[in-house]
Amino acid sequence: MKFFNQHKQVSLIIEETLLKKISQIGIEKYPYETGGFLVGxxxxxxxxxxxxxxxxxHKQKGMAYLFERSIDGMKQVFKNLFDRQKHFYIGEWHTHPNGSCMYSSTDLNAMIEIANCETVNITNPVLLILSITEKQVKDFTFSIYNNKGLHPYE
Ligand SMILES: [Zn+2]
Known part of the structure; x- marks a missing residue:
């Protein structure tokens, strides 16, 4: 699957099977919000x-609308990934149970923090939001963070 971002004029490619796997985790955790990191x-x-x-x-608080991710303990995981495959942390994903796939102000603030975080060292992290119900993913949006704003891919 290929998506294009007008704002930055960049493309994003993800295998449909990978997106399905992520979706499945989200559905299993319903009605709780869940999420994690994206690698690429x-x-x-x-x-x-x-x-x-x-x-x-490694640590997560699974309460609806209150997902707190923690990069603690992940440094080594990302380092190994880079040493092995030259793949690295490129952003975040999380679910919005019974919600839209529009980002919240909390989501935007989290992305600002990530872009300023020295550990991950990335200027344009990606955010994937999945709008889910008990049985399925209704919709999803990939966005790119740039200069204190989030811009969706189409
Ligand atoms: Zn959110």
Whole structure:
């Protein structure tokens, strides 16, 4: 599956099977919000982002609308991933049970923090939000963070 971001004129590519796996985790955790990290790499010209995997945080609080992810303990995981495959942390994903796939102000603030975080060292992290019900993913949106704003891919 390929998506395009008008704002940055960049593309994003993800295998449908990977998106299905992430969706399944979200549905299993319903009615609680859940989420984690996205892993991938950029093309040599930096115009295309390939999302290759996801990770679940070691610690998470699974309460509806209150998902707190923690990068604690993940540093080594990401380092190993980079050493092995040259893949790295490229952003975040989480579910909105019975909600839309529009980001909240909390989501935007979290992305600002991530972009300023020295550990991850990424200027344009990606955010995937999945709108879920008890049985299925209703909708999802990938957005790219840039300069204190989130811009959706189409
Ligand atoms: Zn959210």
């Amino acid at each position: 790499y950029y093309s040599d010209d930096s115009m295309t982002l390939y999302i290759t995997d996801y990770l679940l945080p």
